[in-house]
Amino acid sequence: MLPKPFDEHRWVRLKIKLFAQQDWHCLLCGRKAPLVLHHRNYNSYFDERNVIAICQPCHQMWHAMQSISWQIKHQIFDAYKPEIMAMWKKRWNI
Numbered sequence: 001m002l003p004k005p006f007d008e009h010r011w012v013r014l015k016i017k018l019f020a021q022q023d024w025h026c027l028l029c030g031r032k033a034p035l036v037l038h039h040r041n042y043n044s045y046f047d048e049r050n051v052i053a054i055c056q057p058c059h060q061m062w063h064a065m066q067s068i069s070w071q072i073k074h075q076i077f078d079a080y081k082p083e084i085m086a087m088w089k090k091r092w093n094i
Contacts (some may be wrong), residue, residue, distance in 0.1 A: 026055040
């Protein structure tokens, strides 16, 4: 749920800042790909501690695992990174 009124300029600045901090690489898989911001929750929309910059495939996987805690999701991505990357390459033709 977007805050009203939504500050587009503030949003773009946040995205660029976080993407640049990660050298334009996905926080989860490490791939250099178009990134999106994912919110832990929508209580503080523009708080950079509340968002992570990840690629679209990881973002979809993240939402598919909604009932799993953040810590466990990171452990899953770290443990299965090669398999996840192979799945992304097949699914997204990369």
